[in-house]
Amino acid sequence: MWGDADGVHDDPCDKPPCRGCSSYLMEPYVKCADCGPPPFLLCLQCFARGFEYKKHQSDHRYEIMTSDFPVLDPSWTAQEEMALLEAVMDCGFGNWQDVANQMRTKSKEDCEKHYMKHFINNPLFASTLLNLKQAEEAKNTETAIPFQSTDDPPRPTFDSLLSRDMAGYMPARADFIEEFDNYAEWDLRDIDFVEDDSDVLHALKIAVVDIYLSRLRERQRRKKIIKDHGLINLRKFQILERRYPKEVQDLYEVMRHFARIVGPVQHDKFIESHALEFELRREIKRLQEYRAAGIKTFCSARMYDHLKRSREEEQLKRTMLTEVLQYIQDSSACLQWLNRQATIDSGLNPAIPITSNSGRRNAPPLNLTGLPGTEKLNEKEKELCQVVRLVPGAYLEYKAALVNECIKEGSLRLAQARALIKIDVNKTRKIYDFLIREGCINKA
Known part of the structure; x- marks a missing residue:
């Protein structure tokens, strides 16, 4: 006979010791069906040699206690199910690597997939969550003072x-x-x-x-x-x-001012009813979306949800590509964009917008028509002057100064270029990089 009441915990110290040898019981072990309470437990060694004690006889009926059997998944034993729940309780939901390290028998991906499938998305559990919550609240009516008058109450230190x-x-x-x-x-x-x-x-x-x-x-x-x-x-x-959605939390915040008018039970029932109404409205909206798309079966609805997620992911990729192309020319804005994406991936909601060029809008390209010295520039130099917004005459002077210094020294560093050209350091950097790409000067 197989039992599951005493053998699901991994720690043998949670169970009484063997009555024969007083050692810690390791699964599987034997429980006498005729003796007790308290339960009469024996290890396999004492059971094999026919241990008898007071009223217990070796010919009594017995049960083999073990948790080495599947419950929700064929590849998961009952002992591993309990170990998973205890690990999630100790490490917190979402810390799957720590949960896997505590279990030692399953990987991080296995723990997350199994927990989400059988304990979060299980329709049997989802349909009874409200009843379980109401039953738990009925047991804990005294929430203001978490102890009885006969207990030793906590004594927090002042200003702790x-x-x-x-x-x-x-x-x-x-x-x-x-x-x-x-x-x-x-x-x-x-x-x-x-x-x-x-x-x-x-x-x-x-x-x-x-x-x-x-x-x-x-x-x-x-x-x-x-x-x-x-x-x-x-x-x-x-x-x-x-535990409530964002919309219900906002209602909770508004209705908190009226909590003193009605009793605590009536106030909680009001919030719970609106939370249930919100869930029903969301489900009705989802079903209406299916009907508008011509879907009449849940199998088709699952396929529709899968395709919808694929479309949204593809749209998100295109949006991300557009953004990164927008900020690719500005290293500071590009770094801000990468930090914001990392924040989004971690599940947070970033509130800081991306600012390009310290929050200033990019100036339009400079129109070189009619400016003196334009005819002396090639097409690449014209493009540089337009982007940097530098008049051709000034550019030619800066170019001559940098080339002469490079010939004199044999090479030219960016710090030397900034010392020669007393303009914005970003413009100097762009001119310096352009002349190096064109082979006009040599980098030290």
Whole structure:
């Protein structure tokens, strides 16, 4: 008989030791079907020699406990399934290399493919997620104070990260370090009711006490809202918000101001209903897209989605090619574009636009018509003067100075060219590179 209750964990320390030799149990092992509770467990060696102890006899019925059998995939055992879930819980979703290193029996690609197929995109799990979530919330109704009155509550130190996350709440005292309207008592410190007070003064003192009582009631009201809605455990509250899509998160942010009007259960039901409505609207929109394309079967829909993704990827490649050609002449803008693409590939949303030439727009080419010295330039030199926006006369002077210096020194470095030509360093660099390509000067 094969069991799966006690043999799915990889760590043998999680199970009781063998009753015969007190060694750690390694799968497969034997469980007596007639003895227990607690379960009577034996290793294969003690079972083979017929170990007997008190009421346990060697002729009792038994079960062979092992997790070396497939559950969701023929190539994955139940033990590996549990190891995968524990590794994802320890390393975090998406860190597949660390998950594979912890499992040791599967590669990074195998872990990611198996988890996405059987635990994320599995329609059986997807259809029961809402029910599981509601059942979990029903078990954890007390979200504001994460301990019972008989437990030892946490005691975060003052001004620590946990204390700031809990808004200064001290669970051991069930109170805050600093109250709302913390100096309300100051108005009462000098009040003293004496017999010789006039009626007006006595009425004023009573009014001040009434104002103080109203402040106390406001404190209690705010504490009740915080406790009922579970706002003390801020990180848990933020994690619950992130499970919704962006549109539902925006609604959550807007409706947060009205949470104190309705109860916590009604508020959560309202958000959950809108989240479900958003999912239904998105599914209806997808089905309408299929119908508009003339698709009537889910098999055709899968083919349509595949072709649509292919078209979008092809369109993205063309867009990327256009962008890289646009910034190829500007090294700074090209580097910004590469950094932005790396950010997109890592799953983030870059908000910094690409600026070319320090944010300035490229000037149009210079019109050389009618400028003196144009007839002395060849076609390549004319193109250079147009792009660099340099008049032909100035270019000829710069060229002569650089050529003479190169003949005198035998070679010419860029720093020497910049010392001779007192213009923009980028223009000097372009003239220097052009003369080297044309063979007019030699590079040191």
